[in-house]
Amino acid sequence: MNGAYALPRVSARLLPVWRRNFLVWRKLAVPSMLGNLGDPLIYMLGLGYGLGSFLPEVGGVPYIVFLAAGTVCFSVMNSATFEALYSSFSRMHVQKTWDAILNAPIALDDVVAAELAWCAAKSFLSGLAIMVVAWALGLTSSPLSLWVLAVVPIIGLAFGALALIATALSPSYDFFMYYFTLFVTPMGMLCGVFYPIEALPTALQAVSWVLPLTHATELVRPLFLGQVPPHAVLNVAVLLAYAAAGFYAAMILFRRRLLS
Amino acid sequence: MESLTATQVLRVTGLRKRYGDVEVVAGTDLAIARGECFGLLGPNGAGKTTTLRLCLGLVDPDGGTIELMGRSVPSEARAARERVGVVPQHDNIDPDFTVAENLLVYGRYFGIADAQIRGRIPDLLEFAGLGGRADAKIQTLSGGMKRRLTLARALVNDPELVFMDEPTTGLDPQARHLIWERLRSLVAQGKTIVLTTHFMDEAERLCGRLAIMDRGRIIAQGPPRELVQTHIEPQVVEVHGDGSAEWGEREAPRLAARVERVGESVFCYARDAGPIVADLERRGALAYLHRPANLEDVFLKLTGRDLRD
Numbered sequence: 001m002n003g004a005y006a007l008p009r010v011s012a013r014l015l016p017v018w019r020r021n022f023l024v025w026r027k028l029a030v031p032s033m034l035g036n037l038g039d040p041l042i043y044m045l046g047l048g049y050g051l052g053s054f055l056p057e058v059g060g061v062p063y064i065v066f067l068a069a070g071t072v073c074f075s076v077m078n079s080a081t082f083e084a085l086y087s088s089f090s091r092m093h094v095q096k097t098w099d100a101i102l103n104a105p106i107a108l109d110d111v112v113a114a115e116l117a118w119c120a121a122k123s124f125l126s127g128l129a130i131m132v133v134a135w136a137l138g139l140t141s142s143p144l145s146l147w148v149l150a151v152v153p154i155i156g157l158a159f160g161a162l163a164l165i166a167t168a169l170s171p172s173y174d175f176f177m178y179y180f181t182l183f184v185t186p187m188g189m190l191c192g193v194f195y196p197i198e199a200l201p202t203a204l205q206a207v208s209w210v211l212p213l214t215h216a217t218e219l220v221r222p223l224f225l226g227q228v229p230p231h232a233v234l235n236v237a238v239l240l241a242y243a244a245a246g247f248y249a250a251m252i253l254f255r256r257r258l259l260s
Numbered sequence: 261m262e263s264l265t266a267t268q269v270l271r272v273t274g275l276r277k278r279y280g281d282v283e284v285v286a287g288t289d290l291a292i293a294r295g296e297c298f299g300l301l302g303p304n305g306a307g308k309t310t311t312l313r314l315c316l317g318l319v320d321p322d323g324g325t326i327e328l329m330g331r332s333v334p335s336e337a338r339a340a341r342e343r344v345g346v347v348p349q350h351d352n353i354d355p356d357f358t359v360a361e362n363l364l365v366y367g368r369y370f371g372i373a374d375a376q377i378r379g380r381i382p383d384l385l386e387f388a389g390l391g392g393r394a395d396a397k398i399q400t401l402s403g404g405m406k407r408r409l410t411l412a413r414a415l416v417n418d419p420e421l422v423f424m425d426e427p428t429t430g431l432d433p434q435a436r437h438l439i440w441e442r443l444r445s446l447v448a449q450g451k452t453i454v455l456t457t458h459f460m461d462e463a464e465r466l467c468g469r470l471a472i473m474d475r476g477r478i479i480a481q482g483p484p485r486e487l488v489q490t491h492i493e494p495q496v497v498e499v500h501g502d503g504s505a506e507w508g509e510r511e512a513p514r515l516a517a518r519v520e521r522v523g524e525s526v527f528c529y530a531r532d533a534g535p536i537v538a539d540l541e542r543r544g545a546l547a548y549l550h551r552p553a554n555l556e557d558v559f560l561k562l563t564g565r566d567l568r569d
Contacts, residue, residue, distance in 0.1 A: 024354075100413075103316065104370055105338045105341040260279075
């Protein structure tokens with residue numbers, strides 16, 4: 001703990017903390033899965049087929065196919081964000097689970113890293129479930145679409161890390177409404193989830209390119225359609241940069257909040 | 261000197277921690293020997309909890325040195341904590357787990373193998389008076405049971421030293437007595453206990469040695485009885501009710517070595533309470549209580565009677 005600004009030092013001690021979260025999840029798996037997966041699937045199928053029946057092809061494919069790829073990203077973002085905001089906050093602030101863990105030989109860096117890894121794991125489940133439905137409905141059949149499953153944890157890490165910053169700053173659950181309204185919801189509209197980015201005014205397109213969700217859809221949609229993403233390295237690098245910077249920033253804020 | 265340090269499980273010198281303008285811990289020295297039960301007493305905000313957090317390496321000190329289980333803190337705090345148990349001030353048991361799962365999951369944080377933890381759980385539950393409740397949900401436990409589960413959890417790594425931050429606050433007398441009895445048996449097993457409390461009877465009963473802390477400083481230290489002998493007159497007469505204030509002002513100062521007036525009540529401290537009691541008996545109208553001085557009297561004398569919030 002050499003000051004709040006030290007680079008995070010993560011060790012294998014994060015494993016029992018991750019495992020703790022997994023054990024709790026396993027107890028509540030059914031309602032948790034239903035809540036996490038039901039909503040995005042309903043929107044995807046309802047809008048995709050219902051609204052899609054009025055639309056010509058979007059981005060060169062039927063709307064349900066376009067939307068399914070977007071839904072994977074949107075759902076992974078939401079799942080990681082919810083976990084890092086509400087669940088982590090509950091463990092840190094309400095239940096004081098972190099305080100208990102910190103009395104054992106585990107450092108705060110490991111606790112936060114375990115939370116982030118857990119966000120990625122949970123968001124992976126969301127992405128996997130959507131992909132299973134997409135495969136079952138024949139919305140995608142390219143072997144390249146399997147690569148989506150490799151991309152999903154990176155998306156989860158980026159959004160988990162960013163949301164942890166809000167958690168570290170938050171005085172109460174109410175604070176998270178700002179994060180959703182000012183950051184998450186606008187991204188849903190600006191980042192190529194529901195319609196191509198080209199539909200946006202030029203100025204907004206520029207904004208869009210800075211946002212992490214755009215780099216998620218830029219990776220997932222081509223893979224979904226059986227193409228190699230044209231800027232794969234850049235997209236992965238941007239997502240990893242968000243993950244790393246978000247984790248470091250959150251770490252600084254958590255140290256100041258909990259260890260001073 | 262060598263052998264002396266070998267028997268010390270915690271040594272703190274010149275410890276300082278400042279928050280803004282307030283020095284919460286202002287040059288504290290502590291030396292805790294293996295096998296003793298040591299009490300850290302003080303009013304709210306005296307710096308007790310901060311001192312514990314500093315000793316565990318959870319907060320970086322602004323000055324001074326800490327050596328816990330022979331390790332330098334905070335730099336080697338993690339290794340030191342492997343041999344330490346903590347009962348925090350507020351229960352933070354995992355509400356999503358059963359009683360036994362709480363112990364299993366907590367044991368894993370110490371890197372102990374599952375089989376080994378599972379082997380210890382029956383004994384830990386027995387010790388905590390929770391035998392037969394391994395599969396109970398946390399929501400079904402009473403406050404006292406939760407406290408005992410927290411104690412069992414603190415012992416999951418078979419620690420040599422247990423820190424307890426106000427272990428009996430909020431418990432009913434039955435639950436408190438059970439906790440005290442368990443703490444005594446831990447000391448009998450050779451474990452070292454450092455507890456904070458603001459219950460004087462608790463400190464007097466359990467602790468072989470204690471320190472009174474106020475405004476970040478340790479202002480008195482020693483065995484409870486010795487503190488009472490050194491710091492205060494042995495006899496106390498408390499006078500309450502109508503007319504006591506007046507009596508306290510006019511008569512008490514010439515009868516008692518020291519008089520404290522709190523509202524309508526008067527506390528008279530003296531080596532010999534005979535003249536005070538005789539005077540009160542002669543008047544007949546005033547209600548009084550004659551008792552030996554105790555640790556609470558020392559505490560109030562040293563830290564004052566003002567409220568600390």
